[in-house]
Amino acid sequence: MPKQYTITPLSELSLKSDFMFGQVMRSEEICRLFLEALLGIEIQRIEFLDRQKEMSDSYEYHGIRLDVYLKDDKGTVFNVEIQADxxxxxxxRVRFYQSGIDRNELPKGADFASLSESYIIFVCDFDYFHIGKAVGERIAFLKDTNVPYEDGSHVYFLNSRYTEANAGKPILEFLDLVRTNDLEQPYETPLGQMARERIQEVRSDKALEVSYMTYAQKMMDERRVGYMDGLEDGRAEGIEKGMEKGFKDTIIALKDILDPTVIAERFKISMEQVMDILNQK
Structure with a gap:
């Protein structure tokens, strides 16, 4: 069976989806409340940089797509990411994101001392480290000492599946909203209430439909290409092992996803060969 991809309607999106998360966190007040509650700092002003900003390395083909990327009034850089899967x-991934952010922030020829303080925050709908804590912070020390290793970068992993509520109520309510998608819950904090209200606004915003569908289609196309590339890799391995049936099954699986001419080009076989396989009973 070919792999099926569907687009979730905007009216059904949850906070754990990339698009909804970006729309919610694009609210300056919500983002400020979130960062202040998590980090225990005061922020006067937020400057959003490009949403879903893409940074590409000249020497690699891995692009960095940032969900929420911003600076505060002190020049501190924040990158907030949602991880549903x-x-x-x-x-x-944090290491790679950090390198991209640093290169983006440090002008050519500038002194390293001018690198901005930075925070990378992953909001996860799973317990990555299996420790149960709602919030995990990366802290580094020199080996066998209590001497902190401080380079100005900070990393937080938030866990919506927490069993230990080691965070304030605003963050816990935000994580509960990520986990449950329950908009009927009587959230008590301004962060929880405003996040819920923003989700409702986005879901009913007809003006966002076009941009959301464009975004969703782009993401779907990327997944299809990834799926096709994976099958192509499987084909190469199958041929190497003499697995002709596996190769044919791969071609058949792509029948409803790609045009036969694209299949022929991708697999470097003739159109006649493609049609022979597709017409087999």
Missing amino acids: RKDDLPR
Whole structure:
């Protein structure tokens, strides 16, 4: 069976979706309340940088797409990400994001001392470290000492599946909203209330429909290409092992996803070969 992709209607999006999370956190007041509650700091002003900002390395083909990217009145940089699906590489992902942010923030020829203080915050709908805590903070020390290693970068992992409520009520309510998608819950804090209200606003905003559908279609196309590339890799491995049936099954699986001419080009076979496979009973 070919892999099916569907687009969730805007009216049904939850906070854990990239698009909704970006729309909610794009509210200056919500974002300020979130950061102040989490970090225990006071923020006078927020400057949003490009939403879903993409940074590309000239020497690699890995682009960095940032969900929420901003600065405060002190020049501190914040990157807030939503993670709905469990990934096993978050610490290395943080490392990669940090390098991209630093290169983006440090002008060519500038002194390293001018690097901005930065915070990378992952809001996860799973317990990545299996410790139960609602909030985990990365803190580094020199080995066998109590001497902190401070480079101006800070990392937080939030866990909506927490069993230990080691955060203030605003953050806990925000995490509960991520986990449950329950808009009927009587949230008590301004952060919880405003996040819920913003979700309701976005869901009913007809003007956002076009931009959301464009965004969702782009994401779907990227997933399809990734799926196709994975199948193409599987084809190469199958041929190497003489697995002709696996190759044919791969072509058939792509029948409802790609045009036969694209399949032929991708797999470097003739249109006649493609049609022979697709017409087999």
